[in-house]
Amino acid sequence: MFSKTKRFSESLISFEFANKKKISLPPSSQRVSKSPQKDQLSINLQQDLLQQRESKRSNITKQPQSPYSQGLSKSPTLKSSCKRINEEDFEAKYSTNKNRISINSAKINSSPLSAKKEKNQTDYMNYENQHKYSSGLKSKSIITSDKPFSMKTSLEGLKYILVHENQQEEGVSQNNQNYEGRNNEKNNEEKSLNRLSQNRKNETSLDNPFNKLTNEDFFQNKENIFCEQEEELLQQKQIQKHNKTLKKFKDLRYKQKFQRQSFLDSSQDQDQLYQTLIETLGQNDNQSLKDLKSIMDQDKQNANKMEIQNDTNQLINKNILKQQDQGEFSIINIPIQQKKDEIINFNHQNNQLLHDLNICMNQQNEAKLPNNQSKIQNLNIDQQKKLQIANADNPTILQQKIQDMNTRIINLEQQVEIKDEKIKSLEKEIFQLKTYYEFKDKHQQNYLNNCLTNYLQLQADYENLKQSYDQNTNAQQAYLIQKQEQEQQIKLIQELKRQVIESEKIVEQQHEQIIQFRGNLRIFCRIKPVLDYEAEFKYRELIQNSLTIQINQRHKQVIELKQDENAKFFFDSVFDMNSTQEDVFNQTQPFIQCALNGDQIAIIAYGQTGTGKTYTMEGVYDKENIGISSQSGILPRTAAYLFKEKERVHIHRNLVFSVGVIEVYCEELRDLLQTDEKVQQKLDILQLNKRIKVVNQVFQVVKNAEELLSLIKKSSTNRITDKTAQNNRSSRSHCIYQIKIFENDQEKGGINIVDLAGSESFQATSNKRESSFINKSLTTLKRIITMLSDRQFLVQSKIPYRESKLTRLLQDSLGGNSKTLVFVTVCPLEENFVQTKESLKFISKATF
Numbered sequence: 047m048f049s050k051t052k053r054f055s056e057s058l059i060s061f062e063f064a065n066k067k068k069i070s071l072p073p074s075s076q077r078v079s080k081s082p083q084k085d086q087l088s089i090n091l092q093q094d095l096l097q098q099r100e101s102k103r104s105n106i107t108k109q110p111q112s113p114y115s116q117g118l119s120k121s122p123t124l125k126s127s128c129k130r131i132n133e134e135d136f137e138a139k140y141s142t143n144k145n146r147i148s149i150n151s152a153k154i155n156s157s158p159l160s161a162k163k164e165k166n167q168t169d170y171m172n173y174e175n176q177h178k179y180s181s182g183l184k185s186k187s188i189i190t191s192d193k194p195f196s197m198k199t200s201l202e203g204l205k206y207i208l209v210h211e212n213q214q215e216e217g218v219s220q221n222n223q224n225y226e227g228r229n230n231e232k233n234n235e236e237k238s239l240n241r242l243s244q245n246r247k248n249e250t251s252l253d254n255p256f257n258k259l260t261n262e263d264f265f266q267n268k269e270n271i272f273c274e275q276e277e278e279l280l281q282q283k284q285i286q287k288h289n290k291t292l293k294k295f296k297d298l299r300y301k302q303k304f305q306r307q308s309f310l311d312s313s314q315d316q317d318q319l320y321q322t323l324i325e326t327l328g329q330n331d332n333q334s335l336k337d338l339k340s341i342m343d344q345d346k347q348n349a350n351k352m353e354i355q356n357d358t359n360q361l362i363n364k365n366i367l368k369q370q371d372q373g374e375f376s377i378i379n380i381p382i383q384q385k386k387d388e389i390i391n392f393n394h395q396n397n398q399l400l401h402d403l404n405i406c407m408n409q410q411n412e413a414k415l416p417n418n419q420s421k422i423q424n425l426n427i428d429q430q431k432k433l434q435i436a437n438a439d440n441p442t443i444l445q446q447k448i449q450d451m452n453t454r455i456i457n458l459e460q461q462v463e464i465k466d467e468k469i470k471s472l473e474k475e476i477f478q479l480k481t482y483y484e485f486k487d488k489h490q491q492n493y494l495n496n497c498l499t500n501y502l503q504l505q506a507d508y509e510n511l512k513q514s515y516d517q518n519t520n521a522q523q524a525y526l527i528q529k530q531e532q533e534q535q536i537k538l539i540q541e542l543k544r545q546v547i548e549s550e551k552i553v554e555q556q557h558e559q560i561i562q563f564r565g566n567l568r569i570f571c572r573i574k575p576v577l578d579y580e581a582e583f584k585y586r587e588l589i590q591n592s593l594t595i596q597i598n599q600r601h602k603q604v605i606e607l608k609q610d611e612n613a614k615f616f617f618d619s620v621f622d623m624n625s626t627q628e629d630v631f632n633q634t635q636p637f638i639q640c641a642l643n644g645d646q647i648a649i650i651a652y653g654q655t656g657t658g659k660t661y662t663m664e665g666v667y668d669k670e671n672i673g674i675s676s677q678s679g680i681l682p683r684t685a686a687y688l689f690k691e692k693e694r695v696h697i698h699r700n701l702v703f704s705v706g707v708i709e710v711y712c713e714e715l716r717d718l719l720q721t722d723e724k725v726q727q728k729l730d731i732l733q734l735n736k737r738i739k740v741v742n743q744v745f746q747v748v749k750n751a752e753e754l755l756s757l758i759k760k761s762s763t764n765r766i767t768d769k770t771a772q773n774n775r776s777s778r779s780h781c782i783y784q785i786k787i788f789e790n791d792q793e794k795g796g797i798n799i800v801d802l803a804g805s806e807s808f809q810a811t812s813n814k815r816e817s818s819f820i821n822k823s824l825t826t827l828k829r830i831i832t833m834l835s836d837r838q839f840l841v842q843s844k845i846p847y848r849e850s851k852l853t854r855l856l857q858d859s860l861g862g863n864s865k866t867l868v869f870v871t872v873c874p875l876e877e878n879f880v881q882t883k884e885s886l887k888f889i890s891k892a893t894f
């Protein structure tokens with residue numbers, strides 16, 4: 047058993063026998079048999095075949111088919127299962143299946159012992175079996191190939207092998223015969239040579255038309271097979287080339303799609319990175335810088351991808367153009383496959399023709415017998431008819447093939463046009479994508495520039511904010527330090543406040559002790575200077591000489607009268623004619639401080655009219671300015687002092703002052719702050735909670751000294767006055783200026799500044815009733831003051847506050863822990879000597 051594979055040109059045929067023997071045929075030996083019996087015939091026929099082959103290569107489609115093959119293609123004797131070849135020197139039975147041939151039997155008829163076949167059929171069969179056995183064809187043999195199979199070529203190669211084997215076996219047979227005897231060797235050689243020469247003559251005889259027809263058709267058929275095999279080989283090459291081109295085109299398309307998808311993915315990633323940059327740019331500038339750098343790196347990678355894509359597109363275009371030039375496209379693969387199938391069909395038809403040819407040759411051999419001459423003729427006639435029919439059908443088949451080929455060519459051209467349109471559309475799409483990505487690249491570049499500008503701006507803002515933050519941090523640290531210092535200062539202030547409060551209490555206690563030591567009742571005497579109009583009335587020297595009041599040089603608080611050397615009047619303090627308003631207030635200010643400490647005080651001016659009571663209490667007001675001046679008396683200075691002290695102690699004391707002015711005229715009360723007489727209500731004096739209160743009296747809270755003085759000035763104009771001999775505007779009533787001191791909404795102290803009416807006698811006044819009430823109230827006041835100065839008497843007697851409205855109103859500030867300060871004003875002129883002496887007697891301590 048053996049296998050055989052045959053290839054043309056680039057392939058090599060190899061045979062593998064059952065006995066493991068291998069034989070390889072060179073390409074040159076595959077075409078023509080080297081049988082020595084056919085050398086000369088092969089040479090002659092090869093020349094003809096070469097000419098026919100060249101003409102067939104020029105135009106395969108127009109090459110007329112061999113009459114023999116054409117006749118056999120429609121032979122009714124064709125069998126698909128088992129086929130047979132019967133040549134003059136070779137016979138074989140086989141079956142085909144694609145690239146596989148199963149050999150049932152094969153033999154060479156040109157053996158030297160073939161002569162025995164004519165004489166003894168039995169011997170011939172024995173030899174045939176023996177020969178087959180010696181050739182290794184014991185049973186069914188198989189020939190396989192990895193290429194589309196050519197039956198004729200394979201069988202020809204098989205024939206070559208068998209002839210070669212036959213020659214070798216003949217040599218072996220000759221060697222065996224040498225053992226039998228050299229005598230028969232010569233006879234056998236001569237017989238073999240004769241038989242070969244006879245067969246050669248029969249084969250080459252031109253007289254026999256059957257032989258001639260058989261040989262020509264046989265080699266024409268062979269040549270056709272060669273041409274078909276060459277065409278098949280060319281088609282196989284073209285198929286391989288198309289497959290390579292198709293594979294390359296597919297690889298390029300896949301690479302292009304992959305690069306295009308990767309570029310789209312990278313663009314999407316880039317957009318996402320740009321969006322991330324906008325969101326995170328304001329959060330962290332350092333991170334934004336990193337993102338920006340990464341975006342720039344990705345842009346560079348995208349630019350590289352664009353370059354790669356452009357190169358790929360150019361390569362694809364080149365391949366497309368190359369394929370256009372060569373007319374090769376992948377779509378050709380389909381008709382090529384169809385063509386391959388057709389070639390296989392043609393081979394199959396050729397095999398059938400070969401099979402029919404063998405049958406004809408067998409019939410021809412049978413017709414060689416003398417008894418079959420008529421059959422030979424008939425067969426020859428039938429053969430000619432078949433050839434004629436085949437020749438008649440051949441143009442039709444060729445035309446059909448040509449039409450089929452033209453149809454396929456048209457289809458291929460249409461497919462090529464479709465591909466061209468697709469290529470154009472792809473080129474257009476590539477151009478659009480290239481334009482789009484160039485535009486997008488520019489847009490992205492502009493966007494990156496804007497981002498960079500914004501980043502630089504943000505960085506500058508960040509630096510500014512950082513500087514501001516540092517400044518704020520420093521300011522905050524300075525603020526904390528300052529706050530700590532302030533806290534320390536607050537603590538220090540609180541400590542100082544505490545110390546001040548304690549010292550204030552100590553001062554108050556000491557002040558109280560001083561007042562108590564000096565006495566709650568203090569009497570000052572103020573001597574009015576001689577006024578200018580008084581100097582015009584009398585000569586100043588005379589006046590000076592006639593002054594009745596002298597201040598003791600040793601004891602400044604003692605006043606002596608010139609006319610009465612024994613009369614000496616003692617006071618707590620004496621203010622001479624040169625004393626100023628400020629001197630008087632400096633002695634009064636401790637009593638004002640007692641009021642701020644919570645005491646009720648009364649400052650009373652007593653004296654003859656025109657001696658300076660009002661001047662001492664109020665002073666002279668400036669018509670334009672209400673402020674303190676050198677002419678300001680105790681009242682405006684007290685107002686200024688109170689608000690000054692309020693401001694000084696406001697840290698730990700909340701002081702509020704309210705003002706009320708009440709006039710006592712002929713034992714009747716009148717509210718001087720209530721200017722409207724129609725609204726004026728009756729004022730009654732009540733004592734509530736041990737405090738004297740005037741019903742319906744108006745008290746007005748004042749916020750500053752100016753407001754207080756404005757009210758006093760206004761009320762002063764409402765006071766009842768009259769022109770006297772000593773004063774053009776003499777006060778004929780008692781006027782009480784009341785200042786209530788509140789601390790934390792509670793009345794704590796009070797000041798009563800009392801400007802009494804003139805104390806002159808009845809003879810000095812024209813209105814006796816008026817003078818009577820004045821004297822009554824003054825007398826009561828004198829009695830009370832006298833009682834207050836005599837503590838022993840104070841205990842034993844009851845103080846007559848209710849005897850006059852004046853003393854009733856001053857009840858809270860006369861006696862007890864209250865403080866009373868009385869100014870006795872006197873005039874030193876001699877004409878007032880009597881009244882001066884009465885005033886000094888009235889209240890001087892000398893009388894006590």
Ligand SMILES: Nc1ncnc2c1ncn2[C@@H]1O[C@H](COP(=O)(O)OP(=O)(O)OP(=O)(O)O)[C@@H](O)[C@H]1O
Nearest residue numbers: 574575654655656657658659660661773776777804
């Ligand atoms: N110490 C003084 N220095 C300068 N002028 C004075 C002094 N005392 C009184 N005068 C002036 O004397 C005049 C009379 O004074 P004042 O009106 O004060 O007397 P009075 O006692 O209040 O009289 P009356 O009881 O009638 O009201 C005023 O013009 C006043 O300016």
